[in-house]
Amino acid sequence: MALLEVRDLTVTFDTPDGVVHAVNGLSFDLEPGQTLGIVGESGSGKTQTALAMMGLLAENGRASGSVRFRGQELLGLSTSEQTRIRGSKISMIFQDPVSALNPYMSIGEQLIEVLTHHRNLKRGPARARAIEMLRQVRISDPERRMRQYPHQLSGGMCQRIMIAMGLLCQPDLLIADEPTTALDVTVQSQINLLMGELSEKSSTAIVLITHDLGVVAGLCDKVLVMYAGEVMEMADVEPLFADPAHPYSQGLLESVPRLDREDSGILRAIPGNPPDLVSLPTGCPFRARCDYAFDACTEHPKLEPFDDDRWKRCFLESRPMPKSSEENA
Amino acid sequence: MTAESTTPPREPDAFEQAMDRRPVKGRSLWVDAWHRLKRNKAALAGAGLLVVIVVMVTIGPMLNPWDHEIPDWDHYSTPPSLETGHLMGTDALGRDLFERVMVGGRISLLVGLVATLVSLFIGVLYGATAGYLGGRVDNWMMRAVDAIYALPFMFFVILLMVVFGRNIFLIFVAIGAVNWLDMARIVRGQTLSLKNKAFIEAARASGATERQVIVRHIIPNLLGVVAVYVSLTIPQVILVESFLSFLGLGVQEPLTSWGALVNEGAQELETAPWSLLFPAAFLAATLFAFNFLGDGLRDALDPRDR
Amino acid sequence: MRNPVLKVEDLSVHFEVDGESRWFRREREVVRAVDGVSFELGAAETLGIVGESGCGKSTLARAILGLVKPDAGRVVWLGDNLIGLDEDAMRKKRRELQLIFQDPLGSLDPRMTVGQIVGEPLRNFFPSMSGIQVRERVAGMLKMVGIAPELINRYPHEFSGGQCQRIGIARALVVNPRLVVCDEPVSALDVSIQAQIVNLLKELQKKLQLSLIFIAHDLSVVQHVSDRVLVMYLGKVMEIASRDQLYADPRHPYTRALIEAVPIPDPVAERARQRRALGGELPSPTNPPSGCVFRTRCPYATDDCARTTPPLDEIDEGRRVACIRQDVVPTGRVLPKPPRSGAVE
Numbered sequence: 001m002a003l004l005e006v007r008d009l010t011v012t013f014d015t016p017d018g019v020v021h022a023v024n025g026l027s028f029d030l031e032p033g034q035t036l037g038i039v040g041e042s043g044s045g046k047t048q049t050a051l052a053m054m055g056l057l058a059e060n061g062r063a064s065g066s067v068r069f070r071g072q073e074l075l076g077l078s079t080s081e082q083t084r085i086r087g088s089k090i091s092m093i094f095q096d097p098v099s100a101l102n103p104y105m106s107i108g109e110q111l112i113e114v115l116t117h118h119r120n121l122k123r124g125p126a127r128a129r130a131i132e133m134l135r136q137v138r139i140s141d142p143e144r145r146m147r148q149y150p151h152q153l154s155g156g157m158c159q160r161i162m163i164a165m166g167l168l169c170q171p172d173l174l175i176a177d178e179p180t181t182a183l184d185v186t187v188q189s190q191i192n193l194l195m196g197e198l199s200e201k202s203s204t205a206i207v208l209i210t211h212d213l214g215v216v217a218g219l220c221d222k223v224l225v226m227y228a229g230e231v232m233e234m235a236d237v238e239p240l241f242a243d244p245a246h247p248y249s250q251g252l253l254e255s256v257p258r259l260d261r262e263d264s265g266i267l268r269a270i271p272g273n274p275p276d277l278v279s280l281p282t283g284c285p286f287r288a289r290c291d292y293a294f295d296a297c298t299e300h301p302k303l304e305p306f307d308d309d310r311w312k313r314c315f316l317e318s319r320p321m322p323k324s325s326e327e328n329a
Numbered sequence: 330m331t332a333e334s335t336t337p338p339r340e341p342d343a344f345e346q347a348m349d350r351r352p353v354k355g356r357s358l359w360v361d362a363w364h365r366l367k368r369n370k371a372a373l374a375g376a377g378l379l380v381v382i383v384v385m386v387t388i389g390p391m392l393n394p395w396d397h398e399i400p401d402w403d404h405y406s407t408p409p410s411l412e413t414g415h416l417m418g419t420d421a422l423g424r425d426l427f428e429r430v431m432v433g434g435r436i437s438l439l440v441g442l443v444a445t446l447v448s449l450f451i452g453v454l455y456g457a458t459a460g461y462l463g464g465r466v467d468n469w470m471m472r473a474v475d476a477i478y479a480l481p482f483m484f485f486v487i488l489l490m491v492v493f494g495r496n497i498f499l500i501f502v503a504i505g506a507v508n509w510l511d512m513a514r515i516v517r518g519q520t521l522s523l524k525n526k527a528f529i530e531a532a533r534a535s536g537a538t539e540r541q542v543i544v545r546h547i548i549p550n551l552l553g554v555v556a557v558y559v560s561l562t563i564p565q566v567i568l569v570e571s572f573l574s575f576l577g578l579g580v581q582e583p584l585t586s587w588g589a590l591v592n593e594g595a596q597e598l599e600t601a602p603w604s605l606l607f608p609a610a611f612l613a614a615t616l617f618a619f620n621f622l623g624d625g626l627r628d629a630l631d632p633r634d635r
Numbered sequence: 636m637r638n639p640v641l642k643v644e645d646l647s648v649h650f651e652v653d654g655e656s657r658w659f660r661r662e663r664e665v666v667r668a669v670d671g672v673s674f675e676l677g678a679a680e681t682l683g684i685v686g687e688s689g690c691g692k693s694t695l696a697r698a699i700l701g702l703v704k705p706d707a708g709r710v711v712w713l714g715d716n717l718i719g720l721d722e723d724a725m726r727k728k729r730r731e732l733q734l735i736f737q738d739p740l741g742s743l744d745p746r747m748t749v750g751q752i753v754g755e756p757l758r759n760f761f762p763s764m765s766g767i768q769v770r771e772r773v774a775g776m777l778k779m780v781g782i783a784p785e786l787i788n789r790y791p792h793e794f795s796g797g798q799c800q801r802i803g804i805a806r807a808l809v810v811n812p813r814l815v816v817c818d819e820p821v822s823a824l825d826v827s828i829q830a831q832i833v834n835l836l837k838e839l840q841k842k843l844q845l846s847l848i849f850i851a852h853d854l855s856v857v858q859h860v861s862d863r864v865l866v867m868y869l870g871k872v873m874e875i876a877s878r879d880q881l882y883a884d885p886r887h888p889y890t891r892a893l894i895e896a897v898p899i900p901d902p903v904a905e906r907a908r909q910r911r912a913l914g915g916e917l918p919s920p921t922n923p924p925s926g927c928v929f930r931t932r933c934p935y936a937t938d939d940c941a942r943t944t945p946p947l948d949e950i951d952e953g954r955r956v957a958c959i960r961q962d963v964v965p966t967g968r969v970l971p972k973p974p975r976s977g978a979v980e
Binding site: 353354355356357358359361526527528530531532533534535536537538541545546549550 | 697700702726727729730733734736737738741742743744745746747748749755756759760785786788789790792793803806807810
Binding site: 041042154156157184185186187188189190192193211212213214215216217218237238241242251252253255256257258259260263266267268269270271273274289 | 687688795796797825826827828831833834837852853854855856858859882892894896897898899901903904906910912913914917970
């Protein structure tokens with residue numbers, strides 16, 4: 001049985017401007033120990049997916065569908081049950097580590113509290129375990145850090161502490177929402193290396209939400225490309241990067257300048273802007289920005305399997321030709 | 330898309346073409362705020378109630394046959410009745426209460442409005458200057474504000490009254506002169522945060538002088554906060570005036586205000602409860618209305634919503 | 636360089652920041668945000684400036700435009716030193732030197748229409764222009780950056796981030812500047828939109844023959860747009876070289892570390908990389924390390940690095956490196972040689 005089974009997850013928000021359709025019928029499975037990357041641009045619904053799974057949606061948000069974790073339905077759980085699962089079985093780390101930590105509590109207090117609360121440990125053993133965890137995430141001089149407060153530490157350090165906190169109870173699932181976006185390049189790579197090591201060593205499954213395709217390439221087993229709250233393409237990481245089947249995945253891959261390729265002088269931008277989530281277009285949501293759109297795209301395409309365990313939401317029979325090579329010729 | 334969109338000729342025909350298609354109307358933040366405010370029932374009700382009260386106190390006394398000074402010798406302390414023509418009854422001296430509540434309302438609202446305008450004027454000027462100049466000037470200006478804050482307000486007002494005698498004008502000045510402190514602090518804070526906004530730097534980079542930056546960018550962006558604060562200051566001032574009048578330091582007979590009326594009514598609570606009920610009801614309704622409107626405005630204008 | 640349009644010589648900007656507060660007086664600490672930076676920029680050339688947050692790249696940009704006051708050094712624009720000009724003279728110069736901001740929406744006044752925003756520099760620099768002329772020029776400019784001119788009466792919040800950045804570009808270019816400083820112009824945008832803006836900037840630069848200073852933390856974007864690249868760390872220049880030199884053979888350990896840190900979107904290559912992440916964190920800018928500021932994180936540092944501040948030596952035609960350990964720093968590309976284009980599959 002899959003660790004996490006998400007079926008037809010839909011998230012909407014009531015706002016003064018109308019109903020925002022953040023996530024529209026999302027389905028995927030996650031196996032134990034697997035790392036799933038959710039890629040998409042802002043407004044693609046990737047963060048709301050995570051928050052809905054954690055039961056942390058904003059007040060005006062509503063989630064429907066089903067999120068089963070080890071067979072247990074997470075949507076519609078009471079607050080106390082949610083709290084029990086959060087932190088012990090599933091934990092989450094956020095984009096902005098400094099504000100995710102409580103500024104009025106020392107690092108040590110915050111780590112110890114997690115263990116005394118979720119694991120019923122006494123303070124002594126909890127402290128020892130917390131220090132050991134800080135060592136694992138490569139924090140130097142953990143005893144001293146335990147006494148410090150979040151504002152005394154750098155962003156990178158705070159993110160390590162968030163990761164340590166997330167892993168304290170040995171959760172089965174760690175959801176990381178843009179964990180390195182707010183950090184500098186060199187610190188980013190430290191954290192990514194750390195995440196890679198941890199996912200190899202432990203059996204924790206990771207859902208990694210990011211817009212950085214490089215990070216996905218380095219860390220994930222499986223990738224889910226989201227656009228306008230829907231999955232556009234889902235596949236193992238290697239085939240997806242080598243041979244993207246959906247025009248949007250292809251566009252994403254080609255729009256980033258790369259250090260490992262010859263520079264062709266011009267980037268292949270995806271024209272236009274993401275759709276308005278209040279009034280989504282009929283048919284394929286990517287249609288207006290797609291180079292390959294044709295008559296059929298006014299219908300809404302289904303997410304359909306092809307090849308070996310790959311899925312795409314597109315009417316195109318053949319793969320879109322990579323544009324960059326055409327232009328170079 | 331970029332190729333197609335960036336190659337057109339740069340010469341005037343671009344504009345002519347643009348003019349063939351009429352420019353699309355934009356939706357300013359004010360319009361946006363108005364749309365949000367319209368959805369806020371409490372704020373709208375508050376605004377509606379205020380309009381009713383203002384209209385009442387403005388034209389009420391003109392339609393009412395009674396005078397607020399001259400007693401009706403036939404009716405002392407009579408309850409409200411259509412028969413006698415005293416819609417809200419009369420007070421112990423036989424004066425028409427409706428007339429007095431309306432006239433009192435004029436004074437109360439006027440005090441609220443004028444004192445708020447005084448504090449608005451001083452506060453915005455002072456706060457914006459301190460905030461925009463910043464540094465040492467700001468430090469000294471705000472320490473001065475702190476020092477004035479430390480003066481006991483009531484004591485200060487009472488002292489003024491005693492020294493200069495009691496007149497309405499002085500009440501306006503006294504209340505305004507103290508209330509600007511809050512306004513100055515709020516405006517200064519807002520200016521400080523505006524000053525660090527990228528669009529202010531952008532304006533400076535595109536050659537705007539300090540004066541232009543303040544007039545074009547700082548002040549228009551302060552208006553939202555100021556509007557909210559004004560709508561919350563007016564009731565506060567009305568309340569202060571009522572309190573002063575209640576102490577007997579406010580407006581003097583034969584003129585009156587809601588606070589003075591409440592004071593009188595409280596003394597006759599047992600014999601003539603209506604003489605407390607009506608002014609108190611008007612006072613409370615006005616305060617509620619302003620506060621609802623103010624809260625609504627704050628929600629509507631709050632940029633965090635965007 | 637022959638005939639540079641801009642020469643920055645030994646520019647330093649120091650800030651005082653609050654330290655301990657005691658009574659009315661505050662202890663002040665000095666941050667050397669920019670510390671002795673020199674470079675030249677040619678006509679129609681793009682200089683990329685890379686570095687992590689806190690390295691002083693944004694402050695450098697603002698010092699060049701006279702938006703912050705430098706403590707030492709010269710900024711020579713077309714032969715005139717801009718440092719020490721009075722407020723009025725500097726304002727006039729700004730017509731030729733424009734700035735594009737990181738935050739697309741935040742750099743536009745929320746209470747002004749697009750027409751007013753893009754028209755503002757015109758009204759400031761050319762007060763004699765009539766309303767019609769301003770509108771005409773604004774509409775033409777909007778069209779050039781890919782915004783339909785009929786949207787001229789719309790407000791910033793009615794546009795997406797990418798469109799706001801286009802409006803910001805239109806505002807910078809509307810007065811025909813010769814130098815445009817772009818401060819992280821795409822880092823707040825989504826990847827697909829980033830490419831649109833980068834392409835637009837490159838295209839406009841070519842068409843209008845602009846000199847461009849392109850500040851970013853993203854090395855791949857900088858590689859894509861720049862002719863030359865300057866690498867900063869803690870307010871100092873670590874390395875400056877032509878784009879091809881820098882990426883083919885980064886000579887400063889920090890440059891190498893930066894390139895090494897960039898994840899590449901290719902699972903096979905990315906997993907095959909033997910990567911050593913740069914240890915440690917950025918030292919406090921109020922108390923930078925002695926000698927070479929990078930030595931605390933540098934794998935090649937020796938005691939000598941703590942004693943002497945490495946000079947920015949010219950080691951090759953047009954390339955300067957501030958590192959005394961040139962003999963041990965590895966040479967060659969950090970990433971494997973790129974496949975020929977076309978070999979995408």
